[in-house]
Amino acid sequence: xxxxxxxxxxxxxxxxxxxxxxxxxxxxxxxxxxxxxxxxxxxxxxxxxxxxxxxxxxxxxxxxxxxxxxxxxxxxxxxxxxxxxxxxxxxxxxxxxxxxxxxxxxxxxxxxxxxxxxxxxxxxxxxxxxxxxxxxxxxxxxxxxxxxxxxxxxxxxxxxxxxxxxxxxxxxxxxxxxxxxxxxxxxxxxxxxxxxxxxxxxxxxxxxxxxxxxxxxxxxxxxxxxxxxxxxxxxxxxxxxxxxxxxxxxxxxxxxxxxxxxxxxxxxxxxxxxxxxxxxxxxxxxxxxxxxxxxxxxxxxxxxxxxxxxxxxxxxxxxxxxxxxxxxxxxxxxxxxxxxxxxxxxxxxxxxxxxxxxx
Amino acid sequence: xxxxxxxxxxxxxxxxxxxxxxxxxxxxxxxxxxxxxxxxxxxxxxxxxxxxxxxxxxxxxxxxxxxxxxxxxxxxxxxxxxxxxxxxxxxxxxxxxxxxxxxxxxxxxxxxxxxxxxxxxxxxxxxxxxxxxxxxxxxxxxxxxxxxxxxxxxxxxxxxxxxxxxxxxxxxxxxxxxxxxxxxxxxxxxxxxxxxxxxxxxxxxxxxxxxxxxxxxxxxxxxxxxxxxxxxxxxxxxxxxxxxxxxxxxxxxxxxxxxxxxxxxxxxxxxxxxxxxxxxxxxxxxxxxxxxxxxxxxxxxxxxxxxxxxxxxxxxxxxxxxxxxxxxxxxxxxxxxxxxxxxxxxxxxxxxxxxxxxx
Numbered sequence: 001x002x003x004x005x006x007x008x009x010x011x012x013x014x015x016x017x018x019x020x021x022x023x024x025x026x027x028x029x030x031x032x033x034x035x036x037x038x039x040x041x042x043x044x045x046x047x048x049x050x051x052x053x054x055x056x057x058x059x060x061x062x063x064x065x066x067x068x069x070x071x072x073x074x075x076x077x078x079x080x081x082x083x084x085x086x087x088x089x090x091x092x093x094x095x096x097x098x099x100x101x102x103x104x105x106x107x108x109x110x111x112x113x114x115x116x117x118x119x120x121x122x123x124x125x126x127x128x129x130x131x132x133x134x135x136x137x138x139x140x141x142x143x144x145x146x147x148x149x150x151x152x153x154x155x156x157x158x159x160x161x162x163x164x165x166x167x168x169x170x171x172x173x174x175x176x177x178x179x180x181x182x183x184x185x186x187x188x189x190x191x192x193x194x195x196x197x198x199x200x201x202x203x204x205x206x207x208x209x210x211x212x213x214x215x216x217x218x219x220x221x222x223x224x225x226x227x228x229x230x231x232x233x234x235x236x237x238x239x240x241x242x243x244x245x246x247x248x249x250x251x252x253x254x255x256x257x258x259x260x261x262x263x264x265x266x267x268x269x270x271x272x273x274x275x276x277x278x279x280x281x282x283x284x285x286x287x288x289x290x291x292x293x294x295x296x297x298x299x300x301x302x303x304x305x306x307x308x309x310x311x312x313x314x315x316x317x318x319x320x321x322x323x324x325x326x327x328x329x330x331x332x333x334x335x336x337x338x339x340x341x342x343x344x345x346x347x348x349x350x351x352x353x354x355x356x357x358x359x
Numbered sequence: 360x361x362x363x364x365x366x367x368x369x370x371x372x373x374x375x376x377x378x379x380x381x382x383x384x385x386x387x388x389x390x391x392x393x394x395x396x397x398x399x400x401x402x403x404x405x406x407x408x409x410x411x412x413x414x415x416x417x418x419x420x421x422x423x424x425x426x427x428x429x430x431x432x433x434x435x436x437x438x439x440x441x442x443x444x445x446x447x448x449x450x451x452x453x454x455x456x457x458x459x460x461x462x463x464x465x466x467x468x469x470x471x472x473x474x475x476x477x478x479x480x481x482x483x484x485x486x487x488x489x490x491x492x493x494x495x496x497x498x499x500x501x502x503x504x505x506x507x508x509x510x511x512x513x514x515x516x517x518x519x520x521x522x523x524x525x526x527x528x529x530x531x532x533x534x535x536x537x538x539x540x541x542x543x544x545x546x547x548x549x550x551x552x553x554x555x556x557x558x559x560x561x562x563x564x565x566x567x568x569x570x571x572x573x574x575x576x577x578x579x580x581x582x583x584x585x586x587x588x589x590x591x592x593x594x595x596x597x598x599x600x601x602x603x604x605x606x607x608x609x610x611x612x613x614x615x616x617x618x619x620x621x622x623x624x625x626x627x628x629x630x631x632x633x634x635x636x637x638x639x640x641x642x643x644x645x646x647x648x649x650x651x652x653x654x655x656x657x658x659x660x661x662x663x664x665x666x667x668x669x670x671x672x673x674x675x676x677x678x679x680x681x682x683x684x685x686x687x688x689x690x691x692x693x694x695x696x697x698x699x700x701x702x703x704x705x706x707x708x709x710x711x712x713x714x715x716x717x718x
Contacts, residue, residue: 175660175695182664222616225636225658225691227675257581257616260637277584278619299584301534305541316586332584336534 004247008210009143015150015212020081023326024213024250024272026293032318032327033080034351035152036344037254037274038334039073040085043341046072056101057093060086063137070142074149077345078352080328081150081213082142084206086135088156088217089164091202094131097122097165105170112168114176116187122165123194127201135202136209143210150213153206157218157255158195158236165191174223181232192236200243207249214244215252216270222257229261234268241269252295256333262287277332285323294324297332298347303339307346314347318354363606367569368502374509374571379440382685383572383609383631385652391677391686392439393710394511395703396613397693398432399444402700405431415460416452419445422496429501433508436704437711439687440509440572443498443565447515447576448523450561453490456481456524464529471527473535475546481524482553486560494561495568502569509572512565516577516614517554517595524550533582540591551595559602566608573603574611575629581616588620593627600628611654615692621646636691644682653683656691657706662698666705673706677713 009015019033041047047069051059059065069085089099089107098110113122143151156164159177164170166177181188203214216237224233241251253265254274262284266273273292275284277299284294302313314329321327329351335344368374378392400406406428410418418424428444448458448466457469472481501510515523518536523529525536540547562573575596583592600610612624613633621643625632632651634643636658643653661672673688680686688710694703 173660173692178658178660179663182661182668222637226639228658228660257637259619260642278581278616280585283619299537299587301532301537301587302541304538309541333532 003208005208008208009150009212010249014148018080018148018150018212020150020328021212021250023328024252024293026271026291026325028326030355031352032321032329032354034329034348035079035081035083036073036077036331036335037083039077039079039344040070040083042337043335043339043344044072044076045341046076056103057087057090057099060090061134063134063141066134066138067141067145070138070151071145073344074146076341077348079348081152082146083152083215084139084142084154084211086154088154088160088219090135091127091155091198092161092165094202095127095198096125099164107164108169109165112176113165113191114180116184119187119191119194123190127198129205132201132205135205139206139209139211151211152213152215152252153203153211154215154217155199155203155206155240157216157221157253158192158199158240159221159224159233160217160219160255161195161199162188162191163220165195174220178223178228181228185232188232192233193239196236196239197243199240203240204244204247207244207247211249213250213252215254215274216241218253218255218258218265221255221261221265222276224261226260226264229264234264237265237268245269254295259284259287263289266292272328274330275332281317281320281327282323288324290323291325293326293328294321295328295330297330300331300333300336300339303331303336303343310343310347311350314350315354318351362567364567367567368509368571369608373507377439377507377509377571379509379687380571380609382687383611383652385630385650385684387685389714390711391680391688391713393688393707394438394440394442395432395436395690395694396442398436398438398703399429399442401696402694402698402703403431403435404700405435415462416446416449416458419449420493422493422500425493425497426500426504429497429510430504432703433505435700436707438707440511441501441505442511442513442574443501443570445494445497445513447513447519447578449494450486450514450557451520451524453561454486454557455484458523466523467528468524471535472524472550473539475543478546478550478553482549486557488564491560491564494564498565498568498570510570511572511574511611512562512570513574513576514558514562514565514599516575516580516612517551517558517599518580518583518592519576519578519614520554520558521547521550522579524554533579537582537587540587544591547591551592552598555595555598556602558599562599563603563606566603566606570608572609572611574613574633575600577612577614577617577624580614580620580624581635583620585619585623588623593623596624596627604628613654618643618646622648625651631687633689634691640676640679640686641682647683649682650684652685652687653680654687654689656689659690659692659695659698662690662695662702669702669706670709673709674713677710
């Protein structure tokens with residue numbers, strides 16, 4: 001029995017037959033659905049003017065503003081899905097972690113989590129249901145406007161949250177986090193368990209409030225050896241995904257540079273695997289055994305290429321995606337901040353024109 | 360007919376039968392040879408005291424200092440090869456490019472190369488034979504001390520040099536360089552051709568002065584899609600490698616995150632392929648068709664793990680390397696600056712004890 005509220009879009013059919021939800025369920029329709037990671041915010045002038053003078057995390061926690069930013073790219077580009085405007089460190093902030101987004105740098109923690117004592121202190125913090133109220137309100141306001149277009153909720157995966165917590169900020173190779181998993185496996189397990197439950201609570205609140213699908217972003221999982229992923233990380237992502245599985249919303253799992261661990265990411269409990277531009281969708285599908293829907297994977301660097309180059313790259317991605325049972329077109333990573341929004345609109349039109357069955 | 364001088368170690372047999380050179384030639388001996396990328400410098404206290412008050416690029420251009428830094432890890436760890444202490448931007452500096460290494464940040468250019476006019480100006484710069492004199496002197500002094508231990512020369516691959524030139528400094532996704540190859544393919548080709556010739560001149564000078572092997576570092580090639588690598592990058596690496604092929608020294612090609620393009624990197628003209636920790640050596644060998652010697656690939660994050668964990672990881676790498684005709688043990692990336700040097704010494708002993716034939 002699903003625990004979705006009776007008005008949830010997946011139950012009342014508002015989004016259940018949308019191209020996105022059908023593709024996420026493995027059905028190939030007449031059109032390939034398309035959306036863009038980081039489509040909300042960043043490159044849009046209407047976003048920049050709305051955000052003026054408002055700190056990143058504050059904008060995520062203002063329900064009206066988060067909802068408006070989420071809707072902007074849907075109106076402008078005609079994409080097949082909205083992705084909720086938020087940040088993967090938001091659930092950390094809502095649990096009481098001292099974290100701020102420093103412009104041009106990324107999330108920076110007041111105090112990195114490096115020792116067993118740090119982890120024990122962290123585990124005293126809990127993500128209370130009432131703390132998630134701004135998220136629920138933002139989702140509800142968004143869904144009310146979206147009609148039959150599905151909203152995708154998201155959360156950072158436990159490893160990516162843990163990497164931020166251990167490093168204290170963005171880092172290149174996440175060596176600190178990857179060292180801790182070997183040097184202090186008990187603390188690592190405790191940290192990952194806490195992070196998994198925070199991820200799950202954030203994602204669950206979004207789906208219950210009206211999101212039709214969920215994406216777990218393991219941004220940094222690509223820095224791991226396949227052995228470390230399998231031994232010290234996969235179980236925690238599985239824990240987060242299992243905690244929302246009863247809701248029945250399709251779940252996507254994505255990370256950059258994860259070509260070697262695509263099957264392991266699927267096996268953590270995802271319905272759909274997102275692929276970056278380093279691995280062709282054909283090769284990704286081969287590694288996934290050919291029966292898993294895929295999402296991706298245009299190289300963001302191509303967004304500034306002349307249209308004929310970009311056009312043929314988009315068509316090549318669509319062709320490569322035919323190897324999977326179904327395909328949701330996306331970039332292989334987030335929209336770069338200096339992207340010309342008109343290019344994204346043109347890609348949406350091209351993907352829709354190219355069709356799905358016949359691509 | 361080889362153009363090596365008559366005293367070259369490959370000809371007089373001083374290093375031709377060393378475990379490293381034999382493994383690079385595809386022969387599996389009784390011991391697996393081992394060295395570490397970035398073993399020269401960084402983590403060694405004797406290096407830090409020598410470098411005190413000397414800027415990075417100045418230390419590379421001081422023959423006595425570069426030679427001493429190159430020799431330090433050979434003395435300390437008993438590794439099977441020295442790697443010449445230098446920097447991939449050194450040939451740019453010697454050609455007259457305004458580049459400096461900013462501590463904690465990396466190479467920073469006075470003026471990024473972004474337009475056709477920038478590329479044209481760059482191409483007026485040439486790497487004169489006399490500019491390479493400090494390199495030749497450093498190599499000669501090193502080889503005189505090394506005896507039968509081979510010295511590996513190296514150069515940055517054209518794409519990695521081009522990425523620095525276009526970005527003006529280190530960057531995350533090298534989007535500027537990857538955009539230029541599509542937006543302005545003519546300038547890109549000119550830039551890559553120039554960079555290939557600079558790479559080749561730097562590597563050639565090192566081999567002629569006494570290096571027994573050469574490694575082309577394409578540090579950032581892993582940010583490319585397989586299509587872009589094949590279309591816009593591979594030819595330039597092939598040009599650089601072809602320009603030293605007549606010397607007969609074994610050539611290694613390495614980049615981080617290059618699991619999807621290992622065969623393409625080999626096909627650029629390399630004898631040996633370096634593999635990072637994301638791809639097992641077994642899978643890498645499968646992708647390489649099983650007949651290419653491999654080098655790698657212990658995850659540097661494991662260097663801070665407790666010895667039993669590290670020990671079993673080293674043995675697992677040795678086992679995985681059995682899938683290739685021969686294997687040179689290394690890390691999957693450079694030695695992290697805060698590594699305990701004693702751990703490296705202990706790994707060398709373990710690799711040597713574990714044997715080669717019987718590993």
